[in-house]
Amino acid sequence: MPDLMQIYRQLLEHYGHRHWWPAETPFEVAIGAILTQNTNWANVEKAIINLRRAEALEVESILTLDKESLEQLIRPSGFFRQKAERLQLFCQHLRQFHQDRLELLLQQPLTIARRELLALKGIGPETADSILLYAGQRPSFVVDAYTGRLFKRLGHLEGAEKYAQIRDFFMARLPQEVPLYNEYHALIVIHGKECCRKRPICNNCPLQSRCRYRQQNP
DNA sequence: GGCCAGGACACCA
């Protein structure tokens, strides 16, 4: 069974560097992380363009907007009512405890910053880790549905593991380096989108015969 | 017209 670094190198060779996260500022990363929950990134981009045009990609403006106006700006990203609430709660927290500065939250010890994010309504483990890694440049491995699906196929996971177990699995076997974590998660996502989504055969799979699902379904 | 997307949460047994 190939180890995690072998798989990483194969994915990187096939897809190249993904240059994540597509955002201009750490705060924009955090906004995007909340907006992309169970949502196609193309729809998130529409919402972020709306926010940028409204000059609403900062704590002050998101708190100043009334909730209905914010909802309309982010409407293309779906779940717009609950996401508007989550964005404002997130910004309220930054105002109350961190002088509107996300970097002050993120520069705390990793476990402290992570626990603080997870305590916020609407920020679960994947969103918290995405913010820590891509906005804060902190070594917190991001797990998503693609991750569990792919590494079950590869034989590394049983399939019943929970988020924390999968995250621990990767962090215990990889050097804790931000560029590696950054690229690895992005590669798993692009692989999941383009190759092994839910189709019976993985065409042009960079992992090829290593994909157990393909072997079982030639 | 149905399925899916870079989840999280409330509720219930």
Place this chain on the structure above:
DNA sequence: TGGTGTCATGGC
């Protein structure tokens, strides 16, 4: 603790 329903838009 685990299972299920809800949230909602837009592309294919």
